[in-house]
Amino acid sequence: MIPLILTLAPLRGFTNALYRNLYSAHFQGIDSAISPFITTLSAKQVNRSHIRDILPENNHSMPVVPQIIGNDPAGFIQLATRFHDLGYKTVNWNLGCPAPMVANKHRGSGLLPHPERIAAFLDHVIPRISARLSIKTRIGRIKKEEIFDLIPIFNQYPIEELIIHPRTGIQMYSGEVDLTTFGECLPLSNIPVAYNGDILDYDSFVRLKERFKSVSRWLVGRGVLSNPFLPELLRYGKETIHQPVERFKKFHDDLFDAYRAELSGQSHLVDKMKSYWLYFFRAFENGESVFKKVKKVSTLKKYDEIVGRFLAEEATWHQG
Numbered sequence: 001m002i003p004l005i006l007t008l009a010p011l012r013g014f015t016n017a018l019y020r021n022l023y024s025a026h027f028q029g030i031d032s033a034i035s036p037f038i039t040t041l042s043a044k045q046v047n048r049s050h051i052r053d054i055l056p057e058n059n060h061s062m063p064v065v066p067q068i069i070g071n072d073p074a075g076f077i078q079l080a081t082r083f084h085d086l087g088y089k090t091v092n093w094n095l096g097c098p099a100p101m102v103a104n105k106h107r108g109s110g111l112l113p114h115p116e117r118i119a120a121f122l123d124h125v126i127p128r129i130s131a132r133l134s135i136k137t138r139i140g141r142i143k144k145e146e147i148f149d150l151i152p153i154f155n156q157y158p159i160e161e162l163i164i165h166p167r168t169g170i171q172m173y174s175g176e177v178d179l180t181t182f183g184e185c186l187p188l189s190n191i192p193v194a195y196n197g198d199i200l201d202y203d204s205f206v207r208l209k210e211r212f213k214s215v216s217r218w219l220v221g222r223g224v225l226s227n228p229f230l231p232e233l234l235r236y237g238k239e240t241i242h243q244p245v246e247r248f249k250k251f252h253d254d255l256f257d258a259y260r261a262e263l264s265g266q267s268h269l270v271d272k273m274k275s276y277w278l279y280f281f282r283a284f285e286n287g288e289s290v291f292k293k294v295k296k297v298s299t300l301k302k303y304d305e306i307v308g309r310f311l312a313e314e315a316t317w318h319q320g
């Protein structure tokens with residue numbers, strides 16, 4: 001039987017160490033996580049605050065692969081070496097970020113139309129780092145065919161894993177995932193391929209598994225933020241989740257307390273929790289209406305009142 005390896009995808013602003021640790025305390029099913037990206041710093045020394053999210057003392061719950069974004073080989077080597085010194089055996093290179101501010105500077109997905117730059121980068125970096133390298137990519141920045149020029153390059157290096165999110169950079173996070181192109185990548189890659197994109201529920205995952213029978217590695221991102229039981233569901237099937245609202249409430253309350261301890265000022269805390277509700281609300285039958293109210297909240301008192309009442313009395317779970 002093909003093993004099932006579930007990795008928590010990096011979601012900057014959301015799946016940081018605080019979240020990862022709490023997640024593991026409340027839910028099961030995730031094998032490891034890739035951390036949200038850390039940017040290369042050319043010439044400057046890397047200090048602890050820059051890499052705080054992956055410091056071992058902040059990561060005690062699940063195996064983590066730190067992710068680096070950048071196109072500067074020297075900066076990459078510096079960060080990857082630091083991560084290796086901290087005990088990380090693998091680092092991940094972000095070739096997927098679609099944000100124009102990033103991609104226009106030829107970072108993230110902005111490098112994908114430049115296979116020669118990617119080859120030169122790998123040529124320089126791989127012999128100079130002790131950590132193994134994994135890559136997280138999209139199928140292109142502008143055109144989906146870009147990936148077909150890249151896979152033969154990746155194949156020439158000892159890359160541990162190739163994670164493919166089958167969208168182009170200019171698609172950002174919307175529009176369909178291109179499963180046909182993903183399927184075409186599989187026989188071309190000598191590197192183990194992981195699938196990432198829009199795994200939102202059990203049924204869609206079963207269809208993906210049926211279609212891509214050779215794939216054992218799956219990254220789940222927004223689906224987990226919305227429904228933290230998703231990895232349990234994907235692993236153990238549909239009927240396993242008991243008392244989801246109560247369990248979610250405990251997780252929510254711990255997340256709230258952890259951010260309260262970390263953030264200064266109530267508006268930062270309220271804004272942070274509101275940003276999570278952008279995903280949380282989707283897990284509830286009646287989530288839409290509470291989300292409309294949460295969006296307007298600006299004080300902790302009001303947040304507590306609306307979310308507290310919702311989770312204690314009104315919420316109906318809809319996924320699972």
Ligand SMILES: Cc1cc2nc3c(=O)[nH]c(=O)nc-3n(C[C@H](O)[C@H](O)[C@H](O)COP(=O)(O)O)c2cc1C
Binds near residue numbers: 010
């Ligand atoms: C808010 C947000 C932040 C993200 N941050 C990162 C990041 O730091 N590094 C990265 O490789 N991908 C990042 N992504 C992309 C996700 O890891 C993932 O590839 C994408 O959301 C598709 O998977 P999903 O449908 O399971 O979420 C981010 C996506 C979102 C929505």
